[in-house]
Amino acid sequence: MSSSMRIAFWCYFIALLLMGTFGAIYLIKPEFMPYHAEAVGMNWSSVDVGFQVMILGLMKSHGAACLGMVISFGALLVKPFREGQIWVKYVLPIVSYIYTIPALYVTLNIKAKTGAHTPWIAVVAGMVLVVLGFVFSIYGGGHKMHSKLT
Secondary structure, three states, rough: OOOHHHHHHHHHHHHHHHHHHHHHHHOOOOOOOOOHHHHOOOOOOOOHHHHHHHHHHHHHHHHHHHHHHHHHHHHHHHHHHHHHOOOOHHHHHHHHHHHHHHHHHHHHHHHHHHOOOOOOHHHHHHHHHHHHHHHHHHHHHHHHHOOOOO
């Protein structure tokens, strides 16, 4: 693997860790996030039980979806990307952005409408890492990669 492909790999891997951390936090957290409290103007103990159940359900499904994306992304990165398969260079950003574009929209929307300090910068950081990974894989070493049909 060329040095530019190694850089691409690490950009993707760090983005994967960042997204995986968010997914795990949302999946295991027993109450809403601090920015959620800020957005609704209430702490967790002040929120109605029905609202708590609904918010935790949404958080758990968001966390599970994020981890599903991370598993898919990781599988693509570990096997086809490291093998040098050309198609995966295009699929990795698509898989990532299926998750990160809506996540960025939601965090910016909550911030705009409530003033809450949402984690939009972390989402953008992940997106930037994916773009860097893509650029390094395409322009830095893409011509040295080969396509495998098996």
